[in-house]
Amino acid sequence: MTAPLLDVRRIYAEPAAAELPRGKDVLARFPDAEVVEVLSHQAVPYTAADVDRWVRIKTEDLVLGVKKSLTARPNGRSSDFVAPSTANGCAMACAYCYVPRRKGYANPITVFTNIDKITGYLARHVGRQGVKQVPDQVDPTAWVYDIGENSDCSVDARISDNVRDLVDLFRDLPTAKASFATKHVNRDLLTWDPQGRTRIRFSLMPYADSKLLDIRTSPVAERLAAIDDFVTAGYEVHVNLSPVVVRDGWLEDWAQLLSDLDDATGPWFKAQAAAEVIFLTHNDRLHEVNLGWHPKAEEVLWRPELQQPKRSQTGGWNVRYRTGFKGQQVSALTELIAQRTPWLRVRYAF
Numbered sequence: 001m002t003a004p005l006l007d008v009r010r011i012y013a014e015p016a017a018a019e020l021p022r023g024k025d026v027l028a029r030f031p032d033a034e035v036v037e038v039l040s041h042q043a044v045p046y047t048a049a050d051v052d053r054w055v056r057i058k059t060e061d062l063v064l065g066v067k068k069s070l071t072a073r074p075n076g077r078s079s080d081f082v083a084p085s086t087a088n089g090c091a092m093a094c095a096y097c098y099v100p101r102r103k104g105y106a107n108p109i110t111v112f113t114n115i116d117k118i119t120g121y122l123a124r125h126v127g128r129q130g131v132k133q134v135p136d137q138v139d140p141t142a143w144v145y146d147i148g149e150n151s152d153c154s155v156d157a158r159i160s161d162n163v164r165d166l167v168d169l170f171r172d173l174p175t176a177k178a179s180f181a182t183k184h185v186n187r188d189l190l191t192w193d194p195q196g197r198t199r200i201r202f203s204l205m206p207y208a209d210s211k212l213l214d215i216r217t218s219p220v221a222e223r224l225a226a227i228d229d230f231v232t233a234g235y236e237v238h239v240n241l242s243p244v245v246v247r248d249g250w251l252e253d254w255a256q257l258l259s260d261l262d263d264a265t266g267p268w269f270k271a272q273a274a275a276e277v278i279f280l281t282h283n284d285r286l287h288e289v290n291l292g293w294h295p296k297a298e299e300v301l302w303r304p305e306l307q308q309p310k311r312s313q314t315g316g317w318n319v320r321y322r323t324g325f326k327g328q329q330v331s332a333l334t335e336l337i338a339q340r341t342p343w344l345r346v347r348y349a350f
């Protein structure tokens, strides 16, 4: 039997976060969970020994915190700005996920409960930008805010109303859009009436890669089957083709995936679709952690003969496919997209 995505037994809570209405809502949703007071959401006592309980911690633990620094960081790729997080961490366990690079040896969901401060900050930030004057690859007219850089909003929506509050906020902001990438199909979102002001980017990768690497996510076939429903429900829907993993037979598998995307979706989706294509980056510390719980994944993720290192700002070394080699692979995939899904505009590929 597959383990449930969430079976919350323990909530580490900053007292101030638990006191806020959103904190009380979350505690009420999980009345049987033990509540453990912590001084800071960043001071939950996970250690290297917890790597053995990597997935269990994601299932059973939650953290409640107050987001202190509210800033919208310029981005320019998947969005114009990265909004202040309303959560970080994830109940899913993709082997390549960069979020645990920041959080250390365990990566359960932290929910930030000062949602009113975050939505207030965002509304003011959007107001200050005025109307977008120069179209860019992100969007021709709207300022796009990524609301899920450090978590998966479709799962976050199973824990609190934070994501719904953001979708509600952007519905009424005619100069801006919210956006997030997701690997989880949460059909509750279909009733939220976003009126085109939230862009969901469904992440896709070939089935074989997803089976090995996208642990605990919704199957790729389920994501494909959901796309038209989200378009009909009023979302803008793009696809996030990432991470692209180079291995024997990878291009053939991408060809199949693109054909399946073409078959699974109708003209409404195709008329508004766009893709971002991101080749794999990895990290030496995450590699070490993964060896402790999912060594098979490392056979395709950790390929020193194809990769080059670069000092990471958050610690250790990031690796990416070697310059030159990578350019050839990017061209091969974008040419394949042009052949198989000529309707799919590539917003960027790197």
Ligand code: SF4
Pocket (backbone or CB within 6 Å): 089, 090, 091, 092, 093, 094, 096, 097, 098, 099, 150, 151, 152, 183, 217
């Ligand atoms: S769904 Fe996203 S945030 Fe969650 S583990 Fe996978 S890559 Fe990380």
